[in-house]
Amino acid sequence: MPATRDSVADIWGPRTPHGPEAEWPVRVDEQIDEPPERWVQAGCVLCSNGCGLDIGVKDNRIVGVRGREEDVVNKGRLGPKGLHGWQANMSGDRLTHPLIRRNGRLEQASWDEAMDLIVTQTRDLCDRYTSGAIGFYTTGQLFLEEYYTLALIEKAGLGTPHMDGNTRLCTATAAAALKETFGADGQPGSYEDIDVTDCILHFGHNIAATDTVLWMRVLDRRAGPNPPKLIVVDPRLTATAREADVHLAPRAGTNMAVLNGLQHLLIQGGYVDRSFVEAHTLGYAELERTVRAYSPQRVEEITGVPAADLRRAAEMIGTSEGLVSTVLQGVYQSNQATASACQVNNINLILGRIGRPGCGILQMNGQPTAQNTRETGADGDLPGFRNWANKDHVQELADLWNVDVDVIPHWAPPTHALEMFHLCQTGSIRMLWIQATNPAVSLPDLGRIRKILQKRDLFVIVQDAFMTETAQLADVVLPAAIWGEKTGCSTNVSRVVHLHHKAIDPPGEARSGLDIFLDYARRMDFRDKDGAPLIKWSDPEEAFEAWKDCTRGRPCDYTGLSYAKLTGGSGIPWPCNEEHPDGSVRMYTDLHFATDPDYCESFGQDLDTGAPKGEEKFRALAPNGRALLRSTDYIPQQEQVDEEYPFLLTTGRLVFHFHTRTKTARAPTLNAAAPDDFIQVSEEDAARLGIRDGEWLKLTSRRGALEAPARVGDIEPGMIFIPFHFGYWDNPGRARAANEMTLYDWDPISKQPHFKHAAVKLEKVEAPTTRQPEPVDLHPDEAPAPGRLAATVETVSQAVANAAGAVASTVSPPRAHLADYIGLLLESEELLARVFEQTAETHVNTPDMPSECALMAAWSHEGMKSLQPFVAKYGERQEGETERLEKALMVQRTSKNFDLLRDLHDLFLLANESLVSAAILEQAATALRDDDLRDAVTRIREHNERQREWLFGRCRQAAPQTLVVPS
Template sequence: MPIETKTTCPYCGVGCGVIARVDDDGAVSVKGDPDHPANFGRLCSKGSALAETIDLDGRLLHPEIDGRQAGWDEALDLVAQRFSGAIAEHGPDAVAFYVSGQLLTEDYYVANKLMKGFIGSANIDTNSRLCMSSSVAGHRRAFGSDTVPGTYEDLELADLVVLAGSNLAWCHPVLYQRLAAAKAARPGMKVVVIDPRRTMTADIADLHLAIRPDGDVALFNGLLAHLAKSTAIDENYLAMHTQGFAEAFATASSMTFTELMDRTGLGASGLRQFFGLFERTEKVVTCYSQGVNQSSSGTDKVNAILNCHLATGRIGRPGMGPFSLTGQPNAMGGREVGGLANMLAAHMAIECAADRNRVQRFWASPRIAVRPGLKAVDLFDAVADGRIKALWIMATNPVVSMPDAAAVEAAIKACPFVVVSDVLKTTDTARHAHVLLPSLGWGEKDGTVTNSERRISRQRPFLRAPCEARADWWQLSEVARRMGFAGFGYAAPAEIFDEHAELSAFENNGSRDFDIGAYVGLDRESYRTLPPFQWPAPANGIKASASNTTGGGGKEEKARRFFADGGFYHPDGRARFVAVTPAQTDRTSTDYPFTLNTGRIRDQWHTMTRTGKSARLSAHIAEPFAELHPRDAIEIGVGNAALVELKSPHGKTIVRALITDRQTRSNIFVPMHWNDQFASRARIDTLVPPLTDKVSGQPASKNVAVSAQPFAASFYGFAVSVAKPATPQADYWALARADGGWRIELAFATEVVDWTAWCRDTFALSPDVEPLGYADRQTGDLRLAFLDGDRLLAALFLAREPVAVARNWAVSQLSAEHGNLRKRFTLVAGRPGAGISDPGATVCSCFSVGVNQIVAAVRGGCHTVEAVGKEINAGTNCGSCRAEIRGIIDGCLTAAAE
């Protein structure tokens, strides 16, 4: 009998519910959970493809020491000995953990407990530092706690939604669809998008403000100054629940309107339109994400936004409030357990002696960290200069994701002892480990995660742990035991969750925001069946009416919001306005005249260790790219689909040029996902300097000074192969999974002497397999196809310009039969013959629908996105491609009218 398991998606902070089905033959499929209050059955393209990413290809299945397989006892004994030795000789600050928002809360809790409460150092930081620590710092300055006031429902109840530094359509697609559906149902709802690029999110925007990078503080200061002169200010709320408004207003109003336009790069009309909308609309939600946080002034940006909501009292009530959208599935869970170097568990403060005492008493620990530890960038600096002697990296890939990534790699390589716990064996980081520990992956893990609206959900296992893979909390507990520490005798994650819940309520009595005391004492069965619930959930909490029930371990609950009636967590119960000054927005120079903005794309996740396994997800965008404005491309001499070389003082990369007027002048966007496993020189964070926000320690990844120039390629290539290619001898390559095999983009600075031999080496072809093809010396075109009987093994297409090949059609030939001679020559031509359709470049990853199929539907009379969806399904699942579909429709109809 097929078995269905309710679990939670392991990607972004939306925290969607997933139902995983395992059939009798072991086949796994996934669908959205219609009962989960985060997504109500919706899934994005990445979530829909989860079943395609759980194979054992590349998995780390056994502990390894210096590249050889070892037993768990030997590996764990070595980790405990080396960490204990470093501590004994150099002190507790000589060791560090670098952890991840991919960990479950139970893993995070044990790691934090071991480092801060037993080793006695706070040198535990997380890759969440890279995506949302500025929000944490802004919340703590304003509210006295790291509290997200609102809920997802507020996006649907608002009359104005402001999206600042958030490409919601691609980075949080399910929330985008909830917002788009609400706007369709209530056309009077307004959406403002604040982003230097016109992203796909702007498709539903009533106003797009193409702000200058790092112009956000100036913009929201200008808004505060405007509001203070209007009737939108809530004088009662200010008087009863806040302090510091006068200072914040004085700072904000010191800027003239002309200065505001200069600092933001926005025109007077757009500014006045935005200010007027915010002034007149009571129900306003301002969502902000990496575009705000990933900045050297990120904390100030957050406080500039919070100031506007505090000044109007638009916080904590239905349909209004500031809303931080987290990037990772358990960034919030990490915050709950003190996973950041400057926090304690259960939202307590490491700088507060009373909190330290409370946590130490609860843990019965021999010591407690007395000061904040090293934040991510500083932590790897300490690894580089030798202060850190032993480093444990868990579930993350800092060699790709950290700023100044080449320096981070050098630091890890030089560290005396490095442990990596991961699911994959050959990540860019794992290759430098002295000890590799095999961890459980999604589908095998058992624990909880917390999403952006403070909702705790279960990740449940539906697959057996492969070989010797073990939970991260188990690895940590075993090392703690071997180091001689008591208090880590956990037999199951339910026991850790119970301790976590108990600490949240310990000596709380409403003094701290994070309290899930209602869930203390769950037995294993109650934990196993625990439905999603939102905190706070104190033991003495008031039950909601049945009509508001959304689940919660059998306890009724209602949507919970903070601060509508004050109740802030500063000692006097008042929120703090923070006077913030706009930062310098121009970081370019004569040598580096462009501003690089890094970020995510729709169908990939972090460093591609999971999504890179899915051919469907790679079909939409199969290689790294640089998004350039057309005028900039002309000025530097880069043609469409040519290659561009980007440089900063820290490194250089080569990526494909994507020329589009969605980009603003002098700005370049490059995704952060590609690593050395999938591309030759595309680790974009090698260009990013280790510049951080002075309050939060979050790196600035959105405003990087770079240069751009054409990459001089003599030949461009595209190839498909049944077998995974060896690392090709090429000046540029980008590899991607494809149905039936692999696809690879190529470029060469000089001509290869023997292309047939190059193919044999790259695609591991037998010498007796002869190529079919042709070469044109005059044009430089070359086509080679290698077949074994009727089966295509590999094909290479070369040209002096970017290769004009029907790529998705060429990929499909890996699974086709090539019995007749005509079909073989069609293959060599690189395009389907007459009567054979080419789907074109993939637009809808959920249903693998290409641009040519959409164009055909439009020409057949489908003139709306809905009509196209009804005809060929495109855009009907996650909906994140709907903006692209609309653009194709508009282009077709415009061309038809000319």
Template sequence: MDLIVTRSRALLDQRGAGSIGFYTSGQLFLEEYYSLAVLARAGIGTPHLDGNTRMCTSTAAEALKESFGSDGQPGSYDDLDHTDVLAMFGHNMAETQPVQWMRVLDRLDGTDPPRLVCVDPRPTPAARRATVHLAPRGGTNVALLNALLREIIRLGRVDHAYIEKHTVGFDELTKMVEPCTPSWAQDICDVPAARVCEAAEILGGADRLLSTVLQGVYQSHQATAAAVQINNLHLIRGMLGKPGAGVLQMNGQPSAQNTRECGANGDLPGFRNWENDDHVADLARVWNVEPTTIPHYGPPTHAMQMFRYAEQGSIGMLWISGTNPAVSLPELSRIRSVLSQDGLFTVVQDLFLTETAQLADVVLPAATWGEKTGTFTNADRTVHLCDKAVEPPGRARPDLDIFLDYATRMDFRDKDGGPLLHWHDAETAFEAWKKCSAGRPCDYTGLSYALLRGGSGIQWPCTAQAPRGTERLYTDGITWADPDTCEAYGKDLVTGAPVSVVEYRSLNPHGKAVLKAAEYLPPHEEPDESHPFHLTTGRTLYHFHTRTKTGRAPQLNAAAPDVWVEASARDAQALGCHEGDLMEVTTPRGALRARLRVTDIRPGLLFVPFHYGYWDTPAGSRPAAGTPGRAANETTITDWDPVSKQPLFKTAAAALRLVERGDGTSAPAPTTAASAPTDPDSAPATAGGRAAYASQAAVAEENDSEGSAQ
């Protein structure tokens, strides 16, 4: 820590606050994110603070801001129990939120099952159970959604009273989607026009419509534009604020919502508007600093731009906590080059010696959940308390302790000379955050550690007026879209150009929801003769992100031990390839090698799970330079959505070729969920085995054994 502080002070003296950047996670506790935001924004004074939520959930936040003026999930997980139509847009819930999927299965197998509409190019469990499954061509989500909106409007399935009272922009939306017929969408999306009509009938006829959205929308072309059209669907149908009727713009990480609330994701804490001087002054009051201390002269720096600044040399120190960009960011050869620069001082704070940690100058061993105390918030605004169960091993320390240690050594002070971070543990940090959240959409003032203990969580806003929390937002109109209170004035959905406060006041003087239309534009990179396939990446049930933890769990590793590439039976036959053959996937950025899994994925599309790093094993060695690795992000493009700045992991042009014939063994892909082979006899079924089971007797025997040993 002495070395980190010495380097920090030298950079501040020589090059200023803009020479230091922080890149964090979606997996810390609220108290840690808030402490990081305070020390970065008001201590260092840097605009360079973002989270890997930029990879997974920034589009969700941006879409909510565009439609409702502020982040904050309108719906509740309990809406799954009440809806009569469930629509999943680019959301493979069975593998990305399997606990939620169990809840959906209860409904689907119950006495009053909802109809299910699934939009996904892969044969996910949701797709197999769907009333209507739409499998669009990559990068065409906006075209498909515009066609669905057009049909719902044409059929008259809109709530005109709700639209008149609570929204602006309906005429512009109607005009934009009018040419977007099902036949037009069929030509662009390669989805039958009849299926588009059928889906529109179901969505338009729902009494209680619930939509969930995830990476198939967020990591694809025109991400925010597409997510906003899903909000539009709910607004024109008046499907908000009542049981079973809502939208869940989901998160891909357990505490990504906290990153956004606390301002560790590139925004200001408490969903404040960095362009609103009154909001900045209010935050300065909470922190007891001058407003000029908080950088707000331009938009906060997003992660992709931070790595560009590091590449150019203007960022001289990058502090990475709880994330592994050497596997998770696009175009990995470039990211490795950036992190390996002599001129970049890299600090990595993590549990294991990840691929990123192996490129760092300093590694700080951090505690994980269960080894520390703190709160985290689900996507539906439910706040939970996690109490420490065991001490962290060795010299590992909670992330909060690390940040507080750094702030103390840097001697960060408020304008009266007191400590800038005046809290000393998780509970006092939580109390400080409550003051910061007061009066904002994510108001925590009615919560406490005592209230959160022993229950199953409480949804914010939780105040004196709502002491048990708030199950759903917008039950009586739109709350935070007024020009004086909104978190953002919005952006052009095509170019990303910011909307000025004057424009926003003119458009929405009374703070209603905005029905923002978007024209469809083709993806920036399309298949051609040399790269004839679309390539998409994603997750599998048995691993989380870059396998920092799941890759070290023997059962999970055995279920999916190595990377694979999925192709349709038609494409495999055209190439003369079979299950288990070693293939090479190539894009203009790079290549990877993986065994072939033949599935019912849509023809022309390849899928590769992104969990697997450059190394063969979590503790293994690198292949020789220039050798195709196994990381999906060797191939993905350095491109991002113009509004949310979220990278486009779902749209790349790729080639596929045979490297060598398989020896009769199958690809290392699980046979469950979307990776199930077309021929079930071509691969052994994935099963847990006896080691996956636990019983009271086995636990008692283990405890007795430990007691005897002690």
């Protein structure tokens, strides 16, 4: 196959060195099967880098690609996936007709049959259970116009809060960290900053494998004059780490300690730009107090990173004039994800390195159109980076769409992916529409996911181009057109918008996502409040023009863009409007951040619990355009190694594959380069266990197991790495999916799953013995819908009983003596800890309960310990009420949704009890001038407030679904 290079043997291609004074030189990469008849402008959608390319077409076939030399993102370069991924379009196993499950088998159907079935099912569920019984799980592979149409259907057509995508697995923390620090989503920096900076920090970002063209950009600077210093933080010795001047390899789950340690050294070394911090940030004093405890020696104890290496990294960062920081899954999918990502933001901010060339932050995405899911609200957010908690923002959308504001589901936080699948598991969501993604391989704890997708009372629609592991479990399969076969826009990490023109026709009867969504909306007859069709466009360009109106005045302003403007040259970065007609290379050049309360996308959350801060508290901060320095302590992850499971598993990506290999495994060149799974172990562990390269190993966690050949070296002792791409559609005959073993748990703010730390055990085997999972219940005796769903309509006969009334007369202690209140607070904290622990045990399968309840219980145990000296000092309590409180509230319930709500309700009452006692004691201690007692009860009160905030938010989240939708 004619090509400019062998991109398997030479992944990143030849160097084109340049210094900071020169532009990145052009280098055009090309891969063709045969000479094309014409070239069609598009972009690459096989990583988040978003390179511009042209598609070579002959006889309605794609015959090759070439990089666009005029494009600002890649200047003509393409990585292995970009050069070969198009081969999947030509795969012989494309889905070409709709399929409906009849008597347990997927059989060919017409579009009318498939869509009528979906519409009938939708209406039946809405009538029986409300639209809260319907969920959408989308992708990072659609185009902007498709996402916006889907978001409008979900938010204003059906009015369900249940929409998220697989971008939750890769990019949710990027969005969350940007909101927490800068008030809104949108990258402050750009790829161009790499061209001029003198220092680069890659934290948890194996850029050489995940963003090959961006890595070429780094390598070209490193090969030229005045190369930038490079610091890489990764537990593995990757190609990225080998290039680094300093490589820090922390233990899994300890990123926060490393970052607090770096900030400690930067402050101690006098590198902070204090005039910048004072003028443009809030929170520095608290940050300084927090990181004071993270000396290099303590960081080494927690993380394993040598103190000398941490000092070298801090000195490199501190003495540089610029700094480009990039972050990816090593942070996003690990312990304290959002909190850690915010610390990377902090580093740039305390040094004043933002808003100018060579000084930027790139909270990277994993999916190619992840930025579009966030912009349009297809990930559950509000379109245009609007704020769910701002009533005016919700009203803006209602006015734009001409619908009643109460139609838009803003009464509870949007449902994120793992919570959505949990609601499917409990029977609360009864229809799930999955587009262009493969959760049966990509989500954690796959045994659990397969059982959910096979439930008799869950109607599953899969919209895809191939028969994936997920499509095999669907009730309806819709054949989808993919990249190259439809027109639309995508936006990359650097905010650059590319227009992809349709190059060829899709195979058979496959349709674009936009056509499918428009057909569904027409059949559902969605209307605005004047009776006109809710969706007022019929093609991609009309959808784009409607989207522009939605972005007007928002951070992601597209109003200066058009299909005509995006055709023929380079992609253009937003914001693009009258003020910036040619787009904006970087944001915040005026150092005014998006934190104005009337403008911001979020009022912030507690970094440890995820509890919303609330509008009142945010306005009281008066940020008004200043960035927020968020800080917190390191907290160990919940699942730790032990004697039975002595290794920590981390998962990640390979340079030749994307997501679950749905496309890349169908590109022969890419599949041949990485045909199978492997288990990477350190040389030290391999020597101890007698493991050699290529020998078969079995890896087991508390959730599942897999078997794969060994790969020895380039990883820290005690760590295990496996790529997550591999599943079962190509029938390897054994269990090999990494997510058989991963945790069904998430970050408290971004709700991104924890893929980067799971306790596992390792053993040698002679040959594979574990069979690949097989569907066990495809309902062969049942027709699909509506018969697949239960015929009875469940109703909620009463609301949650008001426990407060039953307890109110018993919680007030009859005596106000100091000793009584100290004793009351002590026993309240003890009871609170026990009920949190009991709730965690009762609701062990509700994903956030074990981890969050463990954290809350630990706080109460800490409070109990801190009060003991004052019991000795002031005496024992004479009388209290906790026995009756315990009898009323420490009730052993079941794991059902309604009982979870009751348990949360009771915990909220208990936290209130402690909070009141702590507040009273705080005042008494002040009057007594007992500073030690005041400090102790102040700490307890602060923890009680955080417990209450989380519990109150969790109750409000659970209540609409539990009380309104029968389950």
